[in-house]
Amino acid sequence: MTFKDFNFNDDLFQGISSMGFTTPTPIQEMAIPVILNGQDIIACAQTGTGKTGAYLLPVLDVIGKKDNKHHTSTLILAPTRELAQQIDQQVEGLAYFTGISSIAVFGGGDGSAYEQQRRGIQNNVNIIIATPGRLIAHLTSGVLKLNHVTHLVLDEADRMLDMGFYDDIMRIVSYLPKDRQTLLFSATMPGRIRTLAKKILNNPEQINIAISQPAVGIDQQIYRVHDAQKTPLLQTILKTGGYVSTIVFASRKEIVKSLTRELRAANLKVKAFHSDLEQKEREEILLDFKNRQLPVIIGTDALSRGIDVEGIDLVINYDVPGDPEDYIHRIGRTARAETTGTAITFVNHRDERRLKSIETLIEKPIRLMEVPDDLKSIEGPKPTEQPTKKRSNRRRWGNKGTPKKG
Numbered sequence: 579m580t581f582k583d584f585n586f587n588d589d590l591f592q593g594i595s596s597m598g599f600t601t602p603t604p605i606q607e608m609a610i611p612v613i614l615n616g617q618d619i620i621a622c623a624q625t626g627t628g629k630t631g632a633y634l635l636p637v638l639d640v641i642g643k644k645d646n647k648h649h650t651s652t653l654i655l656a657p658t659r660e661l662a663q664q665i666d667q668q669v670e671g672l673a674y675f676t677g678i679s680s681i682a683v684f685g686g687g688d689g690s691a692y693e694q695q696r697r698g699i700q701n702n703v704n705i706i707i708a709t710p711g712r713l714i715a716h717l718t719s720g721v722l723k724l725n726h727v728t729h730l731v732l733d734e735a736d737r738m739l740d741m742g743f744y745d746d747i748m749r750i751v752s753y754l755p756k757d758r759q760t761l762l763f764s765a766t767m768p769g770r771i772r773t774l775a776k777k778i779l780n781n782p783e784q785i786n787i788a789i790s791q792p793a794v795g796i797d798q799q800i801y802r803v804h805d806a807q808k809t810p811l812l813q814t815i816l817k818t819g820g821y822v823s824t825i826v827f828a829s830r831k832e833i834v835k836s837l838t839r840e841l842r843a844a845n846l847k848v849k850a851f852h853s854d855l856e857q858k859e860r861e862e863i864l865l866d867f868k869n870r871q872l873p874v875i876i877g878t879d880a881l882s883r884g885i886d887v888e889g890i891d892l893v894i895n896y897d898v899p900g901d902p903e904d905y906i907h908r909i910g911r912t913a914r915a916e917t918t919g920t921a922i923t924f925v926n927h928r929d930e931r932r933l934k935s936i937e938t939l940i941e942k943p944i945r946l947m948e949v950p951d952d953l954k955s956i957e958g959p960k961p962t963e964q965p966t967k968k969r970s971n972r973r974r975w976g977n978k979g980t981p982k983k984g
């Protein structure tokens with residue numbers, strides 16, 4: 579199948595070609611005809627599958643054909659400013675020859691950003707890509723009118739609910755015409771997503787693509803370590819591994835911050851990426867990272883979904899992610915676009931069960947590496963100091979059930 583088979587408008591087709599897309603990805607093959615047919619969809623798809631194109635292309639085609647260039651006809655809700663900006667960049671590329679306008683609307687930034695968003699909204703920009711909180715601010719200020727919206731997209735709906743946006747979403751939906759097409763995309767499908775879908779979708783077609791297996795180009799490795807060995811091992815890998823662009827993932831913001839301090843003290847050029855930073859700082863960090871001015875970035879799972887940078891050659895999991903699917907998201911930051919990369923995971927004794935679940939999901943054992951000799955003597959906790967297993971951890975893990983198979 580090629581993009582020609584969808585019979586898109588010529589100017590949209592030109593945009594697709596200029597973006598270098600030749601064949602549709604599986605989610606695009608499945609979703610585009612259904613969306614062109616006017617149906618609502620609920621789609622389970624991860625970042626990296628081409629999900630953004632799967633909804634943007636048919637929506638751009640439909641709104642491009644109608645004479646509605648003077649209204650805001652499409653609203654795309656996304657959990658984070660980074661994702662909103664990435665979607666906006668894809669709109670700009672794909673819609674370049676169509677004359678369709680778009681703006682990303684998100685919180686943070688200075689007053690001038692708010693003003694710019696307000697002006698865009700006042701000029702009836704065709705597509706608004708927004709984080710829910712900031713959109714509500716524009717709605718309540720009375721500037722934004724959503725009564726001509728024909729297409730509503732919720733991107734990474736599970737993450738929006740995780741971030742507490744349920745009420746905001748419902749409030750935004752109350753401003754929209756009932757007669758609209760609604761497209762919901764989510765990486766996971768917990769019960770609360772289905773509940774949300776029941777409320778805001780109309781007889782949706784369900785589209786599932788199996789959880790993507792890690793790209794074949796990723797060399798996956800684990801080190802069995804105790805906590806005291808983790809930072810020295812990380813330093814050794816960063817200093818001697820010869821990697822150009824590295825992302826280190828840690829489970830919590832506090833670990834991200836303290837680890838960044840320790841690595842800096844060891845003269846490594848690293849920066850932390852977390853939700854406490856101002857938007858400008860986050861953008862600067864990502865830009866430096868993309869431009870290879872910054873070799874190492876340390877962040878939480880929020881970074882695993884948003885970042886689309888080519889040429890990352892190493893991903894390190896400082897700890898094992900709680901959800902095996904998060905492991906695939908994290909390591910999927912390397913070996914993008916058919917290149918190769920390395921993904922290294924540090925596993926302590928408490929994380930063994932999580933590792934097992936990951937190996938079940940990816941259907942193979944991960945290669946065990948030997949801790950360098952000079953780090954072997956670093957002592958782990960004495961038997962009496964072994965941390966007791968936390969009940970909450972067990973419960974969370976137990977609740978997830980058996981991981982889905984690919």
Ligand code: AMP
Binds near residue numbers: 598602606627628631
């Ligand atoms: P997404 O899953 O939407 O975040 O897309 C991941 C990456 O794949 C983005 O950099 C897109 O530009 C790219 N992409 C999306 N669709 C295609 C396609 N059909 N062919 C090649 N690249 C694509």
